[in-house]
Amino acid sequence: xxxxxxxxxxxxxxxxxxxxxxxxxxxxxxxxxxxxxxxxxxxxxxxxxxxxxxxxxxxxxxxxxxxxxxxxxxxxxxxxxxxxxxxxxxxxxxxxxxxxxxxxxxxxxxxxxxxxxxxxxxxxxxxxxxxxxxxxxxxxxxxxxxxxxxxxxxxxxxxxxxxxxxxxxxxxxxxxxxxxxxxxxxxxxxxxxxxxxxxxxxxxxxxxxxxxxxxxxxxxxxxxxxxxxxxxxxxxxxxxxxxxxxxxxxxxxxxxxxxxxxxxxxxxxxxxxxxxxxxxxxxxxxxxxxxxxxxxxxxxxxxxxxxxxxxxxxxxxxxxxxxxxxxxxxxxxxxxxxxxxxxxxxxxxxxxxxxxxxxxxxxxxxxxxxxxxxxxxx
Numbered sequence: 001x002x003x004x005x006x007x008x009x010x011x012x013x014x015x016x017x018x019x020x021x022x023x024x025x026x027x028x029x030x031x032x033x034x035x036x037x038x039x040x041x042x043x044x045x046x047x048x049x050x051x052x053x054x055x056x057x058x059x060x061x062x063x064x065x066x067x068x069x070x071x072x073x074x075x076x077x078x079x080x081x082x083x084x085x086x087x088x089x090x091x092x093x094x095x096x097x098x099x100x101x102x103x104x105x106x107x108x109x110x111x112x113x114x115x116x117x118x119x120x121x122x123x124x125x126x127x128x129x130x131x132x133x134x135x136x137x138x139x140x141x142x143x144x145x146x147x148x149x150x151x152x153x154x155x156x157x158x159x160x161x162x163x164x165x166x167x168x169x170x171x172x173x174x175x176x177x178x179x180x181x182x183x184x185x186x187x188x189x190x191x192x193x194x195x196x197x198x199x200x201x202x203x204x205x206x207x208x209x210x211x212x213x214x215x216x217x218x219x220x221x222x223x224x225x226x227x228x229x230x231x232x233x234x235x236x237x238x239x240x241x242x243x244x245x246x247x248x249x250x251x252x253x254x255x256x257x258x259x260x261x262x263x264x265x266x267x268x269x270x271x272x273x274x275x276x277x278x279x280x281x282x283x284x285x286x287x288x289x290x291x292x293x294x295x296x297x298x299x300x301x302x303x304x305x306x307x308x309x310x311x312x313x314x315x316x317x318x319x320x321x322x323x324x325x326x327x328x329x330x331x332x333x334x335x336x337x338x339x340x341x342x343x344x345x346x347x348x349x350x351x352x353x354x355x356x357x358x359x360x361x362x363x364x365x366x367x368x369x370x371x372x373x374x375x376x377x378x
Contacts, residue, residue, distance in 0.1 A: 006196065006226075007291025008064055008088070013041045014170030015062070018361035020044065022369040023060070028053060028071075036262035040177045055080045058376055062127075064088070069115060072122045081376055084123035085165075086137055087291075090116050091284045095199040097233045117144050125375045127165040130288040130310060134162055160378065163371045167291055168359040169298045174262040180270075188271045189223035189254065191336060192301075195277065195292045196226050197236040200284055202327055204238040206276040207253060209332025211246050218337060222276075223254045225265065269295060274302040274339035274348075277311060278327055285309035296320055297359045302348035304335045320352035 016025045020043070027046040038046075047053050050071035055061065057079035063072055065088035076082050093099060093112045102108035121144060128134045138158065141149060148154060148161075191210070197203050203224065210222050228236045243249045260268065277292055279285055289311035296303045303321035305311045315321040322335040338344050357363060 007294065008066070008085075010169075010294060011085070011087075011167075011291065012062075012064070013037065013044065014168075014173065014361055015165075016044045017041060017170045017172040018365045019368070021362075022365060026053070034261070036174065036178060040174045040262060041172060042177075043172075050074070054078075060372055060376070063119070065116065065119065067119065069118050069122070072119060076122055081124050081372075082122055083125045083127065083372070083375070084119055085127045086120070086123075087127070087129045087133070087167075087288060089133075089136065089284065089287065092200055095284075097199060097231050100199070100234070101231065120144060124378075125160075125371075126162050128162060128288075129164070129166050131164065132287050132310065134164060136287060137162060160371075160374055163368060165364060165368060166359065167289055167293045168361045168364065169294045169356075170361045173298060175266055175270075175298060178263045178266060180263060180266040188268045190220040190273045190340065191222045191304075192268065192272045192275050193222065193224045193277075194226070194269070194275045194295055195290060197224065197228055197233055197239065199233050199235045200282060201235055201277070201279045203235055203276075203278065204242050205278040205327040205329075205332055207239055207242040207249065208329040209276075209336055210252060211242075211249065212329035212333035213336050214248055214252065216333065216337075218340065219252075220273075220336065220340065221252050221254070223256060223268070223272075225256050225260055225268070227255075227257050227259045269299040269301055272301060273345060274304055274321065274336070276304045276332075276336075278304070278324070278332065279306060279309070280327065281306070281308050285311065289314055294359075297352055297356045300349040300352040300356075302339050302345060302352070304332070304339065318351055318355045320348050320355060322348075 012027060016027050019025050025044060027044055028050055029046055029048055032048055033046060050068060055075040055078040059080040060083060061075040061080040062083045062085060064085045072082055090113050093109055099105055099108045120140060126137055128137055193203055193206055195201065206222060210220060213220055243253050275292065275296065277290055286309055293311060295301055303315060305315050305321060305323055306327065307323040307325055312323045315323050322338050324331045324335045
């Protein structure tokens, strides 16, 4: 998006909204938030930068995979309780373009890993987004926090260290707080790719699926909503090459190079038939669903995902999308076609609406607040 807000950013603002019912909350942000962000989460105080805030003893400092380590150290030294939202894993670093482009891939990866492990070691508690992630984090703790596990008083259930906080959304969000932009593009796309064009995804499979759909005589359009930032990824280049190879796709595929504001996205997400979230079999996606699951339940937007993986399991169980047996063009096209069928699509949207309560952060907060109190009391 034009504001630079991604899935982890949504999670930060929305958790702040849900937590403010239990405690004073402030969001620390590296830049001045976009106007749409400020209007959506208008009641949440924020500060630019990490050095301007004076941490207090027993404050809760919730941080993520990109938080500067120096900031975590400063809060910890001041007596704050540091909670790591451990929902991005070092395994993802193996897909980073800058790692693949490096002359010394192991060293490039090692530098990222060492910073990640430092964030892990500085934490007093951890959020994970799935039971599988909890198991993975337990393994990491046995290798880099074994000093903690060897404490005689440590409860080895680890219930006082780990809390399950799935991917979700807040009642305070852009759809409930913003008016759709008057300049929202009309008509919008049939399908959206509503996440980054990163190498741990396979966006080219969406383009090939669209080509197969066109081959069978069904018209549809596909928009990539996030702009490519930094060095173009191999995944992004593959999409560009696939679009260039099929002349028909020029009028069916749109890259939102400048990104869309939150207000612009509302109409697009409300009128699209489905979102695509495709990736090759990868253990990373066996751990937890991508953050874009948020928009499926928030916008009641069907999602097309591979059958294997955490997201595929959720889609199959909840019924708010379609799964593909493989990423072959025909398999993806079949799933896309199912989302173009009005009756079938209505059933998927109804399933998303019915399941939304279990993804509301506000519904999760009583347990979270009780757990945070226990962590504070240790």
